[in-house]
Amino acid sequence: MLHPDLVLRKSPISGKGLLARRMIPKGTILWVPSHMRVYSTSQYDKFTGPYKALLRKYTYEDEKGNLIYCTDSSKYWNHSCNPNSAPSAPDEEMDMAVRDIKAGEEVTYDYVLLWTRGDKPFKCSCGGKGCRGTVRKEPSGSRTVRRIYAQSEKARRCMNKVRQPLLKG
Template sequence: MWLHPGVEVRHSPIAGEGLFATEAIAEGTIVSRLGGREVTTAELEELFATSDTYVDTITVGPDRHLVLPPGTPNGKGNHSCDPNLWWTDAVTLVARRDIAPGEEVTNDYGTSTATADFAMACACGTSLCRGRVTGDDWRRADLRERYGDHWVPALLLLLG
């Protein structure tokens, strides 16, 4: 796991804690690289069923999911329907546009999950807010157009 040195955890209006830029971050700059343990979909479902804590995960391939270690700053990144980060590969988030000091650093969770039963209410407050983020958001034409090829690779396969 790696997090840009100009990013720190602070109180977030989106979801308790979040990541915030402490300095200007230019478009295209790597902000976060994730790491953890790869599991199958069956193993992930077992983790969800048996864990008494939040399981932070992204889809990284067909039937492959990366489970982030608990308590890492990278795991504090919140969702936004108009994020300032997007994916360049299965584990790397880069600045989608210039990020100002003090701005919350966010990504669109719909671009990193292909789990059909995933759903969460959205509280991002942007003008593009969908109200609900799901594991089927990759099917939305507006998001496919907005993000182009900036999805985790497993979803790029589905996008064809």
């Protein structure tokens, strides 16, 4: 489920994206798991080429190798090499703003964390600071991955000080 202030719009990065309707402060949870379909490897193997391509574009892989497809707009979350969101913690399935997201700004995530079997390195034109140019699979302890988790650890300190519409009740 997406934060209520994220709306689907034309993306300045690629295709459609999720833009903030108003400022969303650092530490805000932006997504919690819901509206998901889970495909096992054997289910995936039975699909035809075009459907496999669609699944590869819009899914991510969980730790068991299943493909997770979000049926809501969260699948339009675009990549940036300098993203403003990240997992709230390495072992938590929630995403959080790691800095203040301005009104009108697109919410982004580093796809290095969403690498799916069969994904190929892709050229990036995110325009983010430190854009890697080509995004490729990296080991879990890579500098990029460590930087992402260091950012989310800092942002967690703000979690209890900000409005959390997704954590109510």
